[in-house]
Amino acid sequence: MPRPDDRASDQLRPVRVQRGWLDHAEGSALIEFGGTRVLCAASVQDSLPRWRRESGLGWVTAEYAMLPRATNTRNDRESIRGRVGGRTHEISRLIGRSIRACVDFKALGENTVQLDCDVLQADGGTRTAAITGAYIALADAVSWMRGRRLLRGEPLITSVSAISVGLVDGEARLDLCYEEDSAAETDMNVVCTGDGRFVEVQGTAEGTPFDRAELDALLDLAAGGCAELTRIQAEALAR
Amino acid sequence: MPRPDDRASDQLRPVRVQRGWLDHAEGSALIEFGGTRVLCAASVQDSLPRWRRESGLGWVTAEYAMLPRATNTRNDRESIRGRVGGRTHEISRLIGRSIRACVDFKALGENTVQLDCDVLQADGGTRTAAITGAYIALADAVSWMRGRRLLRGEPLITSVSAISVGLVDGEARLDLCYEEDSAAETDMNVVCTGDGRFVEVQGTAEGTPFDRAELDALLDLAAGGCAELTRIQAEALAR
Amino acid sequence: MPRPDDRASDQLRPVRVQRGWLDHAEGSALIEFGGTRVLCAASVQDSLPRWRRESGLGWVTAEYAMLPRATNTRNDRESIRGRVGGRTHEISRLIGRSIRACVDFKALGENTVQLDCDVLQADGGTRTAAITGAYIALADAVSWMRGRRLLRGEPLITSVSAISVGLVDGEARLDLCYEEDSAAETDMNVVCTGDGRFVEVQGTAEGTPFDRAELDALLDLAAGGCAELTRIQAEALAR
């Protein structure tokens, strides 16, 4: 199975970032990885969750959701069903943990930054696009806070980006689109810091279990992809 | 209080329509009324709700929702709260009723068109923008169905558009932005067909009750606004 | 289609009001419009919702519900289903807004009046009967508060009543019963103050859209019905 868009196995899809897509949010970015389109908003609140109060530390949290017609066939709304599904919960938690890896909470002061990642259109890799875009929204919200002197230091220790990799037809491929993701034997999401260390590694054998050599190949590919995304984030934030 | 954007009292905000904003949906439109931005998607399903089965008639239904940071300050997600709020319910029902007014269900065949109106950014008039955009998404979904010979006739009897009007400082104004909406003594949403008849009239005194003369002035203004929107819809669909 | 009970097109059904139907409530009324029977209770609480505290202003809120066998065929309880339906939400909000239009919140003092409108039997026009009865329950609760010196002035600026009107077989009719309501092309609920101004106008084309002349005829009819109800309310409160 060749790649649907003829990419090289280690090539990202075209990544496009539009900062400030929302007028009200303290930071926001519409990020696209090919057909995947995620709107990331950062909301600054001068309050903390109850368990975090009087700690002198800030907090960053995230919520992920998908519009009902982001996908090929329509999905019912979680608000209508009255409960958040397991997948949504899992991804929201992943985004929150990933982004928190780049934050110095003392420097953030007693503020909460709430990240909302809403998938407007899905074509594979929505969670990794969400993490990559959420970092940009956070960075802009931090600038906004700096301008209002709400910080106690520089809260961004490093940057964070994420990419999916997988084994398709026995080949390790970077940045799977939906079609490849469905066909992959193994699917892995990797989150890295700007200096190339790992924040999250989540590999799952969808079909045949994978061996150590395959795992190593996927990790190499992902590390390269994250390095490229780090560059794209920096460029976007420099504009 | 002058209009925040210096519009004439009977002038619409700039209206912008992008058809086909989504790759997967059978019809879609991103519609903007000034800072209000609503993504409308039409999903065609070859099934019917249980109570409608074996009637020989199709169905059109709608759901409205708002992203958490569409507004000035962030709102909690209804999926997290575990229940859909009264306002959301009310607007979803309004959109569904309004759009159904232009549909011949026999001609639609035994299909359901599900309309999803998601407010990406809110600056007043989100429900009327949703109705105006949902009609366009529906029209495109109907074309899609026609191409696949899923119809039994021409299901669109007329078009439908909607606008808000209100009394601000005693003056009847068309297409209120959020700032005006908050200050209005009376707020009214009017839905009209393409030939100028009324589908819905919902007037509410937020402050002082209104008299018949004021009501008449608001209805005149709204009828004019809907006529202008009908023209904009036709233009967008002709592109 | 003649009227099922041979009324004139501008004639109300027999309206019956029993004040003080409940022993515990600070104000209560069992109100009947023909076969429609709504129990309205006003509960006085010396507290305020969180967002209203320390404003120096009182609050009035309303909840509407229907017993499961109020209707021809039984409906499941919303408590069992675990969620309040859209129609219930919408009507509760309408009643609250309507009644608040006659209240001076400063004079009410920092108290909440909670209005509960429970439909014991439904035969059309339950929401308008609920508004008309809730005003009476409120007026009695205000008297109760006056007796206990809980007020800071006279909180009732005016009275509020409501009626449904509709187009049936092309004829504008006042106070539709269930059978007429089901057959109406257009259905409209109108809420007026005691001095004849409008608080709410909610007209919906169930079938064919309506034109301006039809809308005007319906508004005239409703204004007359509300005036008659204002007289009935005054009489009941004078007993």
Next chain:
Amino acid sequence: MPRPDDRASDQLRPVRVQRGWLDHAEGSALIEFGGTRVLCAASVQDSLPRWRRESGLGWVTAEYAMLPRATNTRNDRESIRGRVGGRTHEISRLIGRSIRACVDFKALGENTVQLDCDVLQADGGTRTAAITGAYIALADAVSWMRGRRLLRGEPLITSVSAISVGLVDGEARLDLCYEEDSAAETDMNVVCTGDGRFVEVQGTAEGTPFDRAELDALLDLAAGGCAELTRIQAEALAR
């Protein structure tokens, strides 16, 4: 502590039954035990719960609820809270079990009778009033079914009534009002058939545990009260 209304310790409060209080229900009764007022409706459905289908047997089920202002101070609605409370669940189950004790399900045919017991006003003994009234509503619904030849025999084997008894100040008392109920050391609800056998005995020590002699005294008192209620039910059904 004397009885608040000077009754003898073995005397019921005035019991009043209005049959056919609802126009739509197949059977209904508004039953009053002093200030306690419960509206009982029986709805006949020609279907069965899934687990009961194709058994050749009918079913009877019950739901109990209280209007928010039935009590001295207002209670929040269970529909708003989104869940039915433990007390409501428990009483609904008790009513269902109690009423089923008098039914021959083969004779009932493959029909469900749904009993709704809604407390309009509460002054102690709401669950026992509900059972006593629900039997009357059921009997009327059975007559309605007989008239339409929906039965396969005589489904009512016996009648069912219920009463509360309790120990107040060491004295065994029949039919406690709210004030006595709150002060009782032991509270007991007893459901009997028309021929004096027991369907349910639920005794609870609210304060000091009770001994066998006290239990015997309470059972005697309850048996007498149920016999009196059986007579009242027969009289009401004979009217």
Next chain:
Amino acid sequence: MPRPDDRASDQLRPVRVQRGWLDHAEGSALIEFGGTRVLCAASVQDSLPRWRRESGLGWVTAEYAMLPRATNTRNDRESIRGRVGGRTHEISRLIGRSIRACVDFKALGENTVQLDCDVLQADGGTRTAAITGAYIALADAVSWMRGRRLLRGEPLITSVSAISVGLVDGEARLDLCYEEDSAAETDMNVVCTGDGRFVEVQGTAEGTPFDRAELDALLDLAAGGCAELTRIQAEALAR
């Protein structure tokens, strides 16, 4: 129908108590009545429910639940269904009321003891095993509190135990297993204090209603069973 395990009609199943089954809980017991196995945990909290605060009194509350495969066929989890069922609610309330009958809340101090009774395996009589085991867990938690000087006196006035009895084939039997429970015409749960008085008596006719002589026989049997359980509890606590 002979007893499935050839017991005498007044004989308990083998009762086995393992105290301290949990490392973290302040008191715990795994209690077995034949194949019925309930894990009871007592958690001490130095806080009180809101309505109990500043009363100078402690509180004891209980929750009952069943693992999904405690029974012959699997039951869905209540957490997945999103609501606690009526039976669970009812039993949790029964356990709480029963255990509170042996507690002096003044002596307990302003502490809450939360009792969790989780049925690991069910073979009839789970609620009565839960009560009997919960008392042991509570007694150990009280010892733990005494060791930490958290008490203001001796909070255990007496002990509490519980047993089920029933009429099977017209015979009064003690401690029904599941098979007998399913076949019983009458089923009764009795809770007694250590000195033989009654805390709860809950008798239900599952089939034919029962007469006073049958009720008396069941009460005698239950009193004997509870006396035996009181002895077993004392022995376990003495080890």
Next chain:
Amino acid sequence: MPRPDDRASDQLRPVRVQRGWLDHAEGSALIEFGGTRVLCAASVQDSLPRWRRESGLGWVTAEYAMLPRATNTRNDRESIRGRVGGRTHEISRLIGRSIRACVDFKALGENTVQLDCDVLQADGGTRTAAITGAYIALADAVSWMRGRRLLRGEPLITSVSAISVGLVDGEARLDLCYEEDSAAETDMNVVCTGDGRFVEVQGTAEGTPFDRAELDALLDLAAGGCAELTRIQAEALAR
């Protein structure tokens, strides 16, 4: 920080397996890793989820939960809160995916095996103990099915076991207890098949991000632990 129980860094805690702990379940195991105690039950159902029907393939699914007092301080029940938390959802999904990796669904026939993993006591590594124990319960359920000729072949392709590893004080350690887990900079759960390939790799930097060398060391350690668990599983199943 030395290991709390003086283990070598590559040493498992004592692992204890009791097969057949439940009388009713088709397969069950109580598995202990030190103080962590998980009850795993396998329920065989001759039905399939809707989306799987008429596929000729079976299904295996899993649910994970924790008793409220499994932990140091009590947690509220998810049934009471009315929703399953994100962590529970995430772990249930992990267990299901992991166990499915060893199953040939064609050989399983059109049956569902439902795995319930209930944590009775928690001391770190509950999800990996659950996976390791669930495999044993599944193997026994498969034997049960084989005895009843419900299978179409041998459904267990391989075995599956799981272990946690982590970086504590810069040292890679196997099988973290709760105290170590709380102090770990990086925490990783690894699921392996009996022949040493990977099914899941989930590494998370709780504090400092980890580099490739650290990741490699953790993977080596986990692979060794899983090999040891595979041996323990085989021994338990051979008894």
